[in-house]
Amino acid sequence: MRTPSLTTTAPARFLLLGDSHAGPIGHAAQRAGIPFRGGPIGPGRDFTDSFFTTRDTPAGSDVVFRSVEAEEHYRRVLGELGIAALAGLSIPLVATFGFCAHFVALRENWDLYRDRSGLIPPAFLSSSLFDDIVRAIVRDALAFYTHAVGLGLHVLAVMPPQRVPGQADPVVFMAAQERIRLAVTEIGADVVDLRQRTTGPDGLQRPELCEADDEVHGNLAFGRIILAELLERGL
Template identity: 80%
Template sequence: MTTTAPARFLLLGDSHAGPIGRAAQAAGVPFQGGPVGAGREFTDGFFTTHDTPAGRDIVFRSAEAQERYRRFLGELGVDALADLSIPLVSTFGFCAHFVALRENWDLYRDRSGAVPAVFLSSALFDAIVRAAVRDALAFYGHAVNLGLRVLAVMPPQRVPGQSDPAVFMAAQESIRRAVARLGVEVVDLRGRTTGPDGLQRPWLCGDDEIHGNLAFGRIILAELLDRGL
């Protein structure tokens, strides 16, 4: 999004960033950025760090993501991520439905076909999940080390049919804890957006199995504004 008013934040993320951007556009809240690819692209091996005369920066390995990223920085009038003077909002790494694909966890199922709760709360499970999203964690850590204010937005609580719901819930908790430990502000709105079953309320769901809609984006935007963005 290009805007003449000073942008309040830079939005970098996967498709879950879409409703946030649309909500900001609809509300006339100036920002820069948006989705730069699909969630599965931003877990492992998706960027490298780069030193420039203007400061430390990142380079996305995807040509499309890199082109969008450089365009966003250009619209902000900065040469590198280290020069950013506004908060960074991201959804990277929170594609828990991808981590929770049923076939990934068949080895750990008991005779009933379920992944045992004792395993889902184990250090081994936590380590596996963190390894699965290691570059997303590295991205957040790098941004924090640059001195940026970083906010990570948790995903819609929607579990597609090919994913295991119990693994989804446990995996996103592992990701949330790991991101928070890096000094990132985690935007966790589950208490306001889910029903008694812990899943996304229907009126906040998009037309597919995974995404939130504009109303969900508006709730996230309101939380960001409440945090001073």
């Protein structure tokens, strides 16, 4: 799901970096005529562990993505913004890294912790061990947010659509994304959590906000809700 930067001469209002969940945000901004740069630079599974390194440059501290495609896209976007490093960013950074909780919640990853009935005990999901495991899985995403916040950037981390594909455990999904939310909040990023506005009584994404024929993504309507929230927060 690749969303190009909006083509306009107006100054960009924000830099968008992330996985495919960034797509609806970019599409909504395009439709609304809100200038931005960036978009999805790879699949969610690529942005949990070991996806970037940091380096110091004459232009300031920067990140280098290990994926050739992601790095090329990132460099192109920096060029469009007229900067040579992340440290030079003067507009908010909107990101979705680390919030692909359905990868964290893959059923097979948690079989060791199931009881005899095949369920994950609530006590385990609220334990420090579970917290440690989740943070370890998304450690590079947390490191990215730590680096960006440390540069003094206004970082807005967008939580994912509440959609759980069949290969993921819904209970683990809900618990894991909450641990990720808390970890990113502790770092100092501004977490965009729209669950109360986008879910039904079961806690899952309302059908009208889901991408058709897709188990994971939100649609344009969902992106518009996120965009409205970002604008309310000063973009």
